[in-house]
Amino acid sequence: MSMLSSFFSSPWLVFGAAILFRLALLIYGRWQDANSPIKYTDIDYLVFTDAARFVARGQSPYDRATYRYTPLLAWILIPTTWDTEAIPNHIWFDFGKVLFAAGDIATGWLIMRILVKRKDMSVQQALKYAGLWLLNPMVANISTRGSSEGLLAVLVVALVWAVLEGRIRVAGMLLGLGVHFKIYPFIYAASIWWWLGSDPVSDGADALTKTKAMFTKERTALAMHSFMTFMALNCVMYSFYGVPFIEHSYRYHFTRIDHRHNFSVYNTVLHLNSAHSADSSFKVESLAFVPQLFLSVGVIPFLLAKKDLASTMLAQTFAFVTFNKVCTSQYFLWYMVFLPFYLPLSSMLRNSRLGLTALVLWVLGQALWLQQGFELEFNGRSTFVPGLWLASMLFFGINCWILGVIVKDVGSQAGFERTIAAPEHKKDR
Amino acid sequence: MKQRITYVLPEGSRVESSDVKVDKDSLKFDRADEAAKEWRLTLALNDLPDEVREGCSWAVEHLANRSRCKQYSAIVMSFTVPLCDLLRKLLGVTAKCHSIQESFSSTPKIPERLAITTTWQYFQYAPLSSRLGEIFLSKACNTGHPDLDACAFAVRDLQRASYVEFDFEAIGRKLEFTAVWAPQGPKQNRAMARRATRMIRRPKTGERTEVGTLQVEKATEAEELSLGGFLTVIGEDDHPSKTLFSFPSRHHTLPGSSPVTFAASFQQPTGLHPKFQIKLPRQQLTPPKDTCGLHAYWTLPSALFIDRYQLSDPLFLASQNLVALHSLSGEQDLEAPNWVIEQWGSAALFELGAPPSSQIGSSTQKSDWIITIPTHLRYLAGPQKPTDTSGHASVDVPWPIVFWACEAEEGLEMSNNPFDRVDLGYDRLFGPQTTFYHIPPAPKVNTTVEEIKVPVLDSEKAEWVRAGTLIAVVAGFAWICWQLLRATSGQNFKAQKQKRK
Numbered sequence: 001m002s003m004l005s006s007f008f009s010s011p012w013l014v015f016g017a018a019i020l021f022r023l024a025l026l027i028y029g030r031w032q033d034a035n036s037p038i039k040y041t042d043i044d045y046l047v048f049t050d051a052a053r054f055v056a057r058g059q060s061p062y063d064r065a066t067y068r069y070t071p072l073l074a075w076i077l078i079p080t081t082w083d084t085e086a087i088p089n090h091i092w093f094d095f096g097k098v099l100f101a102a103g104d105i106a107t108g109w110l111i112m113r114i115l116v117k118r119k120d121m122s123v124q125q126a127l128k129y130a131g132l133w134l135l136n137p138m139v140a141n142i143s144t145r146g147s148s149e150g151l152l153a154v155l156v157v158a159l160v161w162a163v164l165e166g167r168i169r170v171a172g173m174l175l176g177l178g179v180h181f182k183i184y185p186f187i188y189a190a191s192i193w194w195w196l197g198s199d200p201v202s203d204g205a206d207a208l209t210k211t212k213a214m215f216t217k218e219r220t221a222l223a224m225h226s227f228m229t230f231m232a233l234n235c236v237m238y239s240f241y242g243v244p245f246i247e248h249s250y251r252y253h254f255t256r257i258d259h260r261h262n263f264s265v266y267n268t269v270l271h272l273n274s275a276h277s278a279d280s281s282f283k284v285e286s287l288a289f290v291p292q293l294f295l296s297v298g299v300i301p302f303l304l305a306k307k308d309l310a311s312t313m314l315a316q317t318f319a320f321v322t323f324n325k326v327c328t329s330q331y332f333l334w335y336m337v338f339l340p341f342y343l344p345l346s347s348m349l350r351n352s353r354l355g356l357t358a359l360v361l362w363v364l365g366q367a368l369w370l371q372q373g374f375e376l377e378f379n380g381r382s383t384f385v386p387g388l389w390l391a392s393m394l395f396f397g398i399n400c401w402i403l404g405v406i407v408k409d410v411g412s413q414a415g416f417e418r419t420i421a422a423p424e425h426k427k428d429r
Numbered sequence: 430m431k432q433r434i435t436y437v438l439p440e441g442s443r444v445e446s447s448d449v450k451v452d453k454d455s456l457k458f459d460r461a462d463e464a465a466k467e468w469r470l471t472l473a474l475n476d477l478p479d480e481v482r483e484g485c486s487w488a489v490e491h492l493a494n495r496s497r498c499k500q501y502s503a504i505v506m507s508f509t510v511p512l513c514d515l516l517r518k519l520l521g522v523t524a525k526c527h528s529i530q531e532s533f534s535s536t537p538k539i540p541e542r543l544a545i546t547t548t549w550q551y552f553q554y555a556p557l558s559s560r561l562g563e564i565f566l567s568k569a570c571n572t573g574h575p576d577l578d579a580c581a582f583a584v585r586d587l588q589r590a591s592y593v594e595f596d597f598e599a600i601g602r603k604l605e606f607t608a609v610w611a612p613q614g615p616k617q618n619r620a621m622a623r624r625a626t627r628m629i630r631r632p633k634t635g636e637r638t639e640v641g642t643l644q645v646e647k648a649t650e651a652e653e654l655s656l657g658g659f660l661t662v663i664g665e666d667d668h669p670s671k672t673l674f675s676f677p678s679r680h681h682t683l684p685g686s687s688p689v690t691f692a693a694s695f696q697q698p699t700g701l702h703p704k705f706q707i708k709l710p711r712q713q714l715t716p717p718k719d720t721c722g723l724h725a726y727w728t729l730p731s732a733l734f735i736d737r738y739q740l741s742d743p744l745f746l747a748s749q750n751l752v753a754l755h756s757l758s759g760e761q762d763l764e765a766p767n768w769v770i771e772q773w774g775s776a777a778l779f780e781l782g783a784p785p786s787s788q789i790g791s792s793t794q795k796s797d798w799i800i801t802i803p804t805h806l807r808y809l810a811g812p813q814k815p816t817d818t819s820g821h822a823s824v825d826v827p828w829p830i831v832f833w834a835c836e837a838e839e840g841l842e843m844s845n846n847p848f849d850r851v852d853l854g855y856d857r858l859f860g861p862q863t864t865f866y867h868i869p870p871a872p873k874v875n876t877t878v879e880e881i882k883v884p885v886l887d888s889e890k891a892e893w894v895r896a897g898t899l900i901a902v903v904a905g906f907a908w909i910c911w912q913l914l915r916a917t918s919g920q921n922f923k924a925q926k927q928k929r930k
Binding site for chain 1: 763890904
């Protein structure tokens with residue numbers, strides 16, 4: 001065990017290992033792509049790079065079918081189209097994967113800084129928690145295959161860092177950028193809002209004063225900067241690409257109903273309603289957002305944000321993903337990035353049996369679903385009902401149980417994060 | 430109205446003048462049951478049956494207006510309604526046809542072809558409806574016809590035709606209707622054989638009826654076909670006139686006596702990603718000329734689709750024995766379920782890999798050469814019949830056409846062919862000077878259509894699913910809210926007081 005402890009006491013070793021791990025995966029990925037008909041590279045990466053090629057030629061990235069993201073992503077991947085003397089194009093092609101992997105490392109570094117500075121942890125302890133992200137094979141695999149989830153992770157952790165540091169205007173800009181990128185980060189506006197707190201009022205104050213106190217300088221700064229950044233980005237993109245930008249970047253994500261089977265508990269009902277539109281009496285599509293938003297934007301941030309911002313964000317994202325109409329394994333990365341902040345105060349760590357059970361059940365739930373999916377896709381058995389449906393219900397139940405544990409842990413925290421951890425804020429008031 | 434009937438006997442046979450008996454207004458061919466037959470009818474707009482005329486009138490009106498009208502799309506819109514109605518009448522109820530815009534696919538134009546117009550394509554696997562015969566019965570066999578019975582039989586015989594073609598020429602305002610029958614073969618019962626040799630009579634209205642009784646001759650030039658025998662115009666000739674003529678042809682069978690055929694099937698189990706396999710005999714797969722490429726043209730119903738991005742990687746293509754996907758038209762959405770798709774399906778042209786020349790002559794490689802085409806299934810709606818509880822629906826997929834496409838000899842004038850066929854779907858995808866050497870299918874169980882069983886979501890179990898999901902969501906939601914309140918309720922007041930101090 002002492003070797004493990006000494007490993008985690010050195011940032012150089014941990015970060016070095018994370019970088020080497022990703023480098024090895026990148027090299028292996030190149031070998032597999034060149035030698036096997038089954039590719040390591042994710043299909044999404046091919047979509048991104050195709051779109052970047054269109055942009056490099058001065059065209060719209062939306063000329064590429066199934067490109068449903070912000071043009072920013074195609075812009076930052078323009079280097080994948082370069083071809084220079086020193087570095088030929090087939091090496092430049094992997095630039096995106098390198099960028100995403102570097103994003104992972106940056107995320108890990110930010111996690112470590114936050115834990116050390118804001119949670120009073122020793123470097124060794126912080127590195128252990130950060131290692132959950134840095135040395136996680138699932139995370140490394142997703143980034144080196146070319147999936148862009150890693151970029152969101154940097155944005156979101158940087159957002160946490162900015163808020164905890166008191167840099168609210170920077171936080172606002174990061175939030176605006178995040179929503180432009182992937183839409184779902186808008187839920188963090190709620191938790192940051194409540195975390196910032198309202199101005200103190202005397203007990204006998206009237207309603208007007210109380211209302212005015214809710215809109216503090218910080219809260220207004222957050223709202224304004226995030227809104228301005230978001231709208232500025234939208235205006236720039238709209239001026240370049242017009243209606244297709246709105247269509248593919250935003251409207252598609254609101255109206256999509258992925259019939260193709262996924263983990264979501266609503267998947268079977270949506271499939272049924274779509275195929276047999278005559279008999280659908282229960283408008284699942286329009287009602288599904290009610291529990292999802294009530295939890296992720298309503299009660300969870302309201303009740304928990306002041307206790308611990310990052311853990312609340314975990315709970316919010318977890319609720320958002322669990323109650324969403326579509327759920328694929330890429331979404332799990334959205335909440336996994338917050339685990340290093342939540343685990344220090346988690347009952348799952350204190351009670352290792354609980355923690356292990358939770359982990360095993362979470363993996364088992366997916367495995368059962370995947371097994372039914374395999375039977376459908378490759379053996380042609382009709383496992384839609386009961387197989388896939390029951391498996392998705394079970395996974396949903398497991399996730400609800402885990403979320404219950406998380407909110408209980410965070411809710412039982414004594415005191416407020418802001419007053420305990422950052423006394424300098426008290427002085428500003 | 431003009432009629433042209435052609436009987437062709439295979440190479441090796443000979444038509445004698447005694448086989449053809451010509452009368453004042455009739456002709457009798459004794460060997461009609463051994464011959465392939467082509468019946469070509471040319472009708473002016475006014476001669477058409479009402480149902481057909483309506484559709485064609487629209488075409489004439491609007492195609493003529495196109496040169497004056499700048500908005501091309503408006504014209505196509507108004508053309509759509511009658512054409513689909515017409516198809517529904519001729520093909521039957523199941524046609525997935527709403528309008529040209531929605532249901533047809535446009536075939537891609539290639540640079541060598543300077544075609545200005547877009548060609549629209551629609552394909553459906555459906556049995557030839559008897560309606561087709563009935564519609565023409567009323568016109569071709571009108572009350573003035575001397576032998577209504579024979580005429581009626583000939584028209585009903587359309588059910589048995591190998592193919593039927595309508596070619597409408599807007600400028601000349603005429604419709605050319607062609608039907609071709611394969612030779613009947615020895616299995617046909619005597620009654621059928623006797624009826625086939627019945628006379629062809631000239632209609633009382635005196636339209637020109639030309640009958641050719643020919644046999645295949647050995648062609649002298651490469652890529653030409655040669656026919657010899659007798660030609661007769663009923664009413665004008667009192668005896669058949671001997672003839673021998675050659676013409677270049679786009680389509681050929683394979684030269685030599687090599688019995689190359691292909692077999693096709695789906696790998697079982699198909700799952701949601703069926704893999705289609707074309708099997709060819711390895712040893713005899715030699716191209717007819719040096720400039721040939723082996724191709725397959727495949728039309729897929731909308732339930733099945735091909736992912737063009739998957740087929741753009743050379744390593745992957747090589748592992749499936751494919752060379753390239755040269756063309757893909759029609760519905761190519763990778764995500765949509767079948768019930769939202771409005772087009773009939775898609776059409777793909779593949780270049781197939783041929784075995785390396787070292788393997789072709791050798792006797793050591795006995796196994797078949799297998800080419801695999803990966804496809805994907807869209808989600809299908811459940812079966813319509815409530816009694817079908819197997820959880821599967823079935824999709825019929827026709828076999829592709831497999832052929833060698835070769836550069837034609839220079840200077841060949843393909844349109845000189847009196848039996849020329851164009852716009853078959855794939856020929857426009859090649860340059861105009863291309864000849865096709867077809868590899869026939871070797872059908873097992875006498876069919877060239879594969880049936881796939883597709884897993885579907887049974888709507889029988891719908892009630893359970895809706896109720897169950899609702900209960901699960903409400904229960905999960907309530908659990909989380911309860912845990913939240915339990916954890917925060919006692920502390921909330923205390924904490925707020927602390928903050929204010």
